[in-house]
Amino acid sequence: VQLQASGxxxxxxGDSLRLSCAASGRTFSTDIMGWFRQAPGKEREFVxxxxxxxxxxxxxxxxxxxxTISRDNAKNTVYLQMNSLKPEDTGVYYCAAGTYRAGxxxxxxxxxxxxxxxTLVTVSS
Numbered sequence: 001v002q003l004q005a006s007g008x009x010x011x012x013x014g015d016s017l018r019l020s021c022a023a024s025g026r027t028f029s030t031d032i033m034g035w036f037r038q039a040p041g042k043e044r045e046f047v048x049x050x051x052x053x054x055x056x057x058x059x060x061x062x063x064x065x066x067x068t069i070s071r072d073n074a075k076n077t078v079y080l081q082m083n084s085l086k087p088e089d090t091g092v093y094y095c096a097a098g099t100y101r102a103g104x105x106x107x108x109x110x111x112x113x114x115x116x117x118x119t120l121v122t123v124s125s
Contacts, residue, residue: 001025001114005095008119011085015123019080021095021116030097033071033078034112037121039091046107047093048080051100058106062088085123092118 007019021033034049048069049058057069068081078095096112105111 001027001030001097003095003097003114003116005093005116005119007080008093008121010122010124013086013123013125015085016081016083017085017121019082019093019095019119019121021078021080023076023078023097027076027097030099030114032098032100032106032111033069034096034098034106035069035078035080035093036096036109037089037091037093038118039088042091044094044109046109049106050078060107082121085121087123087125090121090123092120094118 002024004022007017009017011017032049032051035047036044037047038044046060047063048067050069050071066084071078095116097114098112
């Protein structure tokens with residue numbers, strides 16, 4: 001599975017961005033797509049995830065109400081709409097693909113076998 005993330009950029013606080021992640025290859029071997037981010041000097045953290053079947057979505061608390069994850073099954077593409085951006089949202093955003101397991105495992109980066117190259121989001125105050 002190959003993942004191509006795009007859509008990052010430099011914006012001001014309060015602005016919006018939409019990230020895209022196009023998947024190709026043996027995508028049928030995965031059933032959940034996630035977005036993680038890594039700020040300078042910090043560990044990679046879970047942001048949001050969506051299951052291909054059923055469209056179930058999951059978010060970390062800090063982005064609930066501001067970010068929306070969605071998918072287009074026909075295009076094998078996942079989106080992350082980010083509104084009301086804050087400086088603390090700054091970081092490199094990675095999309096990832098994996099296999100879903102019940103119990104909140106989707107928050108763990110180790111649950112995702114495939115990763116995109118990352119796209120930088122910078123939010124200025």
